[in-house]
Amino acid sequence: MIHLAKEDIRHTLGKFIVTAMGVGMLLGIVLIMMGVYRGMIADAEVLLEDLDVDLWIVQENTLGPFAEASRIHEDLQYTLKGYDAIQKSEAITFQSIQIPKGKEQISALAIGYDIYGEISPINPKRLLAGRVIKSEHYEIVVSDKTLFKLGDKIKLGRNFYKVVGITHGSVSSGGDPLVYLSLKDAQELQFTYTNKRVQTDRARGIVNRDAHLVNAIVATVKPIYSLENVSKELKKWLHKSVYTREQQKAVLTKYVIEKASKQIGLFTVILVSVSTIIIALIIYTMTLEKMKEISIMKLIGLPNATIVKMIVEETLLLGVLAFIFGNIFSHLIYDKFPKHVLLESSDALSLFVVVVIASIFASFIGVKKVINADPTAAIGG
Amino acid sequence: MSTKQAIKVENVNKSFGKGDAFVDVIKDASFTINKGELVALIAPSGAGKTTLLMMLGCVNEPNSGSMWLGDEQVYENKWLTKETRKIRRQKIGFIFQAHYLIPFLNIIDNLTLLPQANEVKDKDSKAKARELLKYFGIAEKEEAMPSQLSGGQNQRVAIARALMNDPEIILADEPTAALDMNRSIDVVKMLKKIALEQDVAIVMVTHDDRMLEYCDRIMKIENKKVVFEK
Known part of the structure; x- marks a missing residue:
């Protein structure tokens, strides 16, 4: 069986690979952007994970030292130690x-x-x-x-x-x-x-x-006590703001990282859109270069499906190849960035799905050209 | 039951445009072309050769009339099937001014592309392609790319491609236009031989009067009418 897309790509392999590398670099930057965001989340959680505490007691009406200035008396830790529910407490x-x-x-x-x-x-x-x-x-x-x-x-x-x-x-x-x-x-x-x-x-x-x-008192709660209840009680009696670990994590992601993540998210969307447009334009150009052949194929009776399949497969292959190059590129350069870049396979998988969908969209313009191609254009030189 | 008739056209009309832009191209065309015939189609530029060729090739739809390809009626004031492309794929072979082979396919793939679309087994279509390449004296070129062949060799491959689907008719649009005199005569002689040996009707558009002597009949378009000279 003749595989038109494979043969066409083989015919212009160098050009196709260089094109995929170019798009791949863009996708690599998308992966790096995602990695920067993941890195920020991971970095933000380092201290939370290392301290491994249940409660954060901070200055009243503040979100705590991760988000804003918080000052609290050191000796509060001793008050806390007097509570039956508190296992350990320390000032930090x-x-x-x-x-x-x-x-x-x-x-x-x-x-x-x-x-x-x-x-x-x-x-x-x-x-x-x-x-x-x-x-x-x-x-x-x-x-x-x-x-x-x-x-x-x-x-x-x-x-x-x-x-x-x-x-x-x-x-x-x-x-x-x-x-x-x-x-x-x-x-x-x-x-x-x-x-x-x-x-x-x-x-x-x-x-x-x-x-x-x-800046904060951190504490662990005895397992037999409900964390939520202890948190509520302390808030009530100490006149301080009290956050559980999950709430502090939320503070970190919502108030500290949210803007950065939105910015990175926007950049990611723009880069994916640009990549889609570039893939679409490349496929359109590749289709234009083959218009004579496409007219002939239509004239001699090849079904549209055969020709459309070629265009869609080429687009998908370009997207997948660009994704592979993007992955290689991002893994080659991620540790050169001053900030922690954490490349996660789940992000790569999500991007892969986006690239496949974007490639299918990108192929539409080429497919439309094929469907509208006039077979009589093959006649008359 | 199979007949000698390859093309039968009755009272076919074709016009373009409406109102002030209305142009009659073909009026009341009626003719029959039999299998084994090589028919030259001549007319001045703009007289409707390509239009007629495209109607016979089920590409352009006539405005009215009736048309048969072999035993099958394909047109009766409208296409009788939605799949005109399938008719082309199964019944018609095309030859163009230039070879127009698919540049990214090697010679054997160029030949087997159409049978593949007709769901012919790969093994059978390759055997047929090799047989045709041998017939045209270019058997050793099956793995070559079109860019590696001479103009004459490519044109022979293009003719072989037109025969791959065992067509009932071949429509050739100035197949010798890009060739020198000697090669042109070779190609027309080859077409004549093919018409006889493969029992296929060939309609060949040409501007070269020197090719006419090799044709069985000459079809002309004069004042929008299709007429035969000999």
Whole structure:
């Protein structure tokens, strides 16, 4: 059996492959965009997953430190420990910082935690080298993204901190690397000012600044208690905002990532549309190049279905080949991006379905040309 | 029961346009062409040769009249079947000014494309194609692409393609237009031989008077009427 599409493509194989590579690059960028979004979600969930807590207690009427400034007293953790339903509770701080490295500054999110506490934000699985913080002062654990090595000294605020541990894959929702400090160091870094500032504040009458603030209290609930009920009770009695882990995840995705995801989604739709239009134009041009042959095929009696099948198959093959090239392209370049790009096979599968549907749509213009082709155009030279 | 009749046309009329743009092209055409005949169709440019050829080929619909291809009546003031393309596929062979082979198919695939559409077994259509290529002296070219063959060889392949569906009629639109004198005579002689040996009626449009002597009859379009010269 003669396979017209296969033979036609074989006849112009080089051109077809180069065309598919071009469209493939566009589809590769679509996959990268999807990967950037997935990366953002994954990054946002790193801290949530690593802390592995049930409740987030934050400043009243705020969404918590992932979305906005939240300040809460550190000793609230002890109040919580008095509740029968609470298994563990710890204070935690979050602060965006700039770490000097040579002439450059590295944006990072500093997490302060009680190194003697029962809840640690450092997931042991992420620890590539070194150890967790063991001293209350001047030790720091950094993400490998910062490129610091064990033993390096980092100046933050007024003090130097020694790198004692290196983690991998620990990033904030913004893609910045995470660094970990003891709670006391983190509080000092966040809530204590330079001597000059203290002097100025005193001159203005501002004294006794309270450094015993944190950004959130995290807690786990005993399994026999209902998480929802405990959350409601705490909200009622503590006059704080209380979020479950799922609610914090929703805050991250809805308030922090939503805009970015919409932007990425829009870009993705535009790129897929552009790819569809390009495929349609390529197929239209390829069909135009064959109009004489198509007229002859119609004149000698070949059914439309045979010719239409050729056009649709070529379009689909172009789409599928472009998709394959797009996948290869995206896998070749994804780790070159500064932000975490997470390529997921489910996204690739969705794009594949979209490409197949888009290719079928793209073939319509060529198919219409075939159906309208005048067989008498073959007569008369 | 099969007859010698390949084409029978009765009182066929064809016009184009309406009102001021109305043009009569063929008026009251009636003729019969038998199997085994090579008939030349001559007329000045614009006289309606292609229109007549396309009506005989079930491509353009006449306005009125009756038409038979072989024993089957295909037109009686309207097409008697919706599948005129199937009639072409099964009963008619076409030869064009240039070979117009499908450039992305090799020679054997160019020949077997039409039988494939007629659901002839691949093995049988290939055997037939090889037989025809041998008949035309280009058996060794079956795997070649049209671009690898000379103009004369391609035209022979095009003629072979027209015979692949065992047609009752072959409609040839100036098949020698792109060839030199000697090759033109060879092609017309070949068509004459095919008409006799394959028992097929061939209607050949030509502008070259030198080809007429090889034809059995000459069909002319004069003042919109179809007439025969010899």
